[in-house]
Amino acid sequence: MLNIIRKFCTMKPPTNAALLHDVDIPTKKATFGMGCFWSNDSLFGATPGVVRTRVGYSGGTTKNPHYRSIGDHTEVIELDFDPKTVSYEDLLDMFWANHEYGLTTKLKRQYQSMILYHDEEQREAAESSYKQMQVTCNGQLRTEIAPAGIFYPAEDYHQKYRLQGHKDLCRSIGLDSTKLQTSHLAARLNGYLVGVGGKTQFEKEVAQLGLSEKQAEYVRRELERNEGGGLAC
Secondary structure: OHHHHHHHHOOOOOOOOOOOOOOOOOOEEEEEEEOOHHHHHHHHHOOOOEEEEEEEEEOOOOOOOEOOEOOOOEEEEEEEEOOOOOOHHHHHHHHHHOOOOOOOOOOOHHHOEEEEEOOHHHHHHHHHHHHHHHHHOOOOOOOEEEEOOOOEEOOHHHOOHHHHOOHHHHHHOOOOOOHHHHOHHHHHHHHHOOOOOHHHHHHHHHHHHOOOHHHHHHHHHHHHHHOOOOOOO
């Protein structure tokens, strides 16, 4: 894993200036704990309206947590999303439907089901959806709702974990340590490569992503191979 990080640090800038790493539009944040954060990173990364994703630790009081010692924090995903394209309620629907370990299972705090809200509007939406899900789950729901606090980004090797498994593609798009958390393109590819989003959606936006035909064809093959396979850490 450390070798992957070292390679990122020595990568040369991409020759293709059209690669869509940066999207400069107004966004809002959303933060969810849904079990292991690798799958969530792929799930939301390929969701229309989600601009950037990053995984990390939040919801607790321990200072400077890291993967081997996260204290009382939870693995979470933090999203920057365009509310004109995807609503917070839409993201909540995805949250409830895609937990790694289920909604009623008793788990250690690292994998706690959690909604960390960033404003009063999000709090109201989260609590409203919680009440509905509590009925569906016969009162056994274990989700925690709390105000968003400090978000501690996870180590580089956790960011865009599925994408990092395609080393040649990462080099060809100039992916480095910073872009792991900020790149729109990286978020998209992290989902498409494991079959999230689907071929139709990919074909609609592949031109604006700025990929070369060779890069696009590689992603297309992986997407077709993995589509429908589900997500698991």
